[in-house]
Amino acid sequence: MSREIAFVFNGNKMNMAIEDHWTLLHLIREELGYTGTKEGCGSGECGACTVIVDGNAVNSCLYLAAEIDGKELMTIEGLASPDGTLHPIQKAFVENGGIQCGFCSPGMIISAKALLDENPNANEEEIKEAIAGNLCRCTGYVQIVDSIKSVSGHEAQEPHVVAFRSEEGDRGD
Amino acid sequence: MRKFTYLVPKTLDEAISLYQSYGERAKYIAGGTDVLVKIKEGKLAPDYLISLKHIISQDRPFLNHETGELYVGAFVTHRMIETSPLVQAHYPILYDAVKNIGSVQIRNVATIGGNLVNAVPSADGAIPLITLDGKANIYGAKGQRSVDLLRFFLGPGQCDLERGEILTEVVVPRLLPRTGSAYIKHGRREAMELPMLGVGVLLSLEADMETCAKAGISLGVAAPTPIRALQAEKHLVGKTINEETLAEAGKIAGEESKVRDSIRGVAWYRREMVAVLVTRMGMKALERASRNAEVGMGNK
Numbered sequence: 001m002s003r004e005i006a007f008v009f010n011g012n013k014m015n016m017a018i019e020d021h022w023t024l025l026h027l028i029r030e031e032l033g034y035t036g037t038k039e040g041c042g043s044g045e046c047g048a049c050t051v052i053v054d055g056n057a058v059n060s061c062l063y064l065a066a067e068i069d070g071k072e073l074m075t076i077e078g079l080a081s082p083d084g085t086l087h088p089i090q091k092a093f094v095e096n097g098g099i100q101c102g103f104c105s106p107g108m109i110i111s112a113k114a115l116l117d118e119n120p121n122a123n124e125e126e127i128k129e130a131i132a133g134n135l136c137r138c139t140g141y142v143q144i145v146d147s148i149k150s151v152s153g154h155e156a157q158e159p160h161v162v163a164f165r166s167e168e169g170d171r172g173d
Numbered sequence: 174m175r176k177f178t179y180l181v182p183k184t185l186d187e188a189i190s191l192y193q194s195y196g197e198r199a200k201y202i203a204g205g206t207d208v209l210v211k212i213k214e215g216k217l218a219p220d221y222l223i224s225l226k227h228i229i230s231q232d233r234p235f236l237n238h239e240t241g242e243l244y245v246g247a248f249v250t251h252r253m254i255e256t257s258p259l260v261q262a263h264y265p266i267l268y269d270a271v272k273n274i275g276s277v278q279i280r281n282v283a284t285i286g287g288n289l290v291n292a293v294p295s296a297d298g299a300i301p302l303i304t305l306d307g308k309a310n311i312y313g314a315k316g317q318r319s320v321d322l323l324r325f326f327l328g329p330g331q332c333d334l335e336r337g338e339i340l341t342e343v344v345v346p347r348l349l350p351r352t353g354s355a356y357i358k359h360g361r362r363e364a365m366e367l368p369m370l371g372v373g374v375l376l377s378l379e380a381d382m383e384t385c386a387k388a389g390i391s392l393g394v395a396a397p398t399p400i401r402a403l404q405a406e407k408h409l410v411g412k413t414i415n416e417e418t419l420a421e422a423g424k425i426a427g428e429e430s431k432v433r434d435s436i437r438g439v440a441w442y443r444r445e446m447v448a449v450l451v452t453r454m455g456m457k458a459l460e461r462a463s464r465n466a467e468v469g470m471g472n473k
Contacts, residue, residue: 044275
């Protein structure tokens with residue numbers, strides 16, 4: 001069945017007809033033609049398809065397009081300024097070698113954006129938790145974490161300090 | 174993905190009447206992180222998906238101040254539970270469990286009700302709620318009923334839901350004063366992994382802050398369904414809680430479990446780890462109970 005939906009896509013209001021069985025990932029890549037968002041596993045394991053819906057990072061491969069109705073969607077294309085100036089998180093990935101093959105990068109950067117929007121002073125532990133659902137098969141995790149740390153207020157204020165682990169951070173081991 | 178019609182009822186009655194109309198051709202969906210994977214893999218082929226996401230209900234855990242009961246709506250996401258100050262302060266066992274389920278992306282969407290009705294032996298969400306003596310509220314064409322969450326699980330992938338019935342919420346009774354609780358998911362890595370073992374311990378202490386008034390010990394992946402280690406619990410009541418008594422209880426819990434060899438771990442190792450982890454979570458629960466008492470939070 002098809003239906004009409006209205007949503008905000010990277011700051012622009014959109015109205016369009018969609019099919020009920022479309023995933024948000026299908027809508028973004030195949031219908032809107034924005035291919036920055038990647039399909040990796042298609043089952044919510046790898047995070048390559050991560051986008052932000054109403055401020056929350058979600059896997060667009062497991063999110064129905066119908067559910068975006070009335071919501072705000074941000075993809076990797078929505079980060080840079082219209083004049084092409086990169087977002088500070090994107091710049092940090094370039095400067096810190098956070099990108100190797102680049103396939104996981106849009107998902108990693110979007111997860112980082114969702115984290116820092118909610119918690120601008122995220123520490124290393126919080127950064128690792130935020131990207132736990134994003135796999136990088138080049139295994140460039142150290143540089144990726146460094147990239148995100150470099151734009152977190154926590155790093156700017158307290159360089160080289162390992163954050164005190166409160167009860168929330170306690171793994172119980 | 175296979176074609177289906179997506180239906181978005183606003184009330185439970187509407188959802189149930191849709192289910193009655195379409196029967197076998199329909200499937201309920203909430204967060205969808207399991208249902209959509211199963212459709213993609215061809216394990217499910219519904220013509221109609223009935224969304225439970227838009228049913229008007231509480232969107233976060235809340236406390237009934239008169240009865241002291243905690244209500245956790247079935248359509249609440251794991252992330253809502255994880256970030257709830259109420260859960261963090263008074264139900265840390267639940268916080269311990271939900272924060273390591275899947276990833277942030279999954280927790281933002283996946284619901285606790287979905288985790289429970291999947292009824293997998295490893296359901297991290299179930300163990301703390303069982304340890305807390307949670308009751309499952311179920312709504313269907315015949316009205317509402319309530320079962321102990323422990324009895325809700327019938328076998329791997331099987332729960333006590335009649336056709337068309339919906340799990341609507343889990344209700345946790347008032348905690349005794351001087352209670353502490355903790356959960357650990359034991360596995361090779363923390364995120365994006367099912368546990369090899371899940372262990373939850375709850376301890377309520379007498380006024381002397383060392384004698385056990387009540388104990389709850391629950392195990393995940395230790396049997397076909399989540400279980401309570403009742404003999405181990407009984408062993409602790411009336412005793413002084415310390416590393417020795419907890420280790421004794423842990424050993425009993427290991428014997429009570431029905432652990433088996435699987436791809437994630439072998440039985441003898443799991444049994445040994447039940448003993449180790451019951452001790453550790455018991456010590457953590459003790460510490461949390463003492464801390465709550467010190468800052469005068471109690472558990473009202």
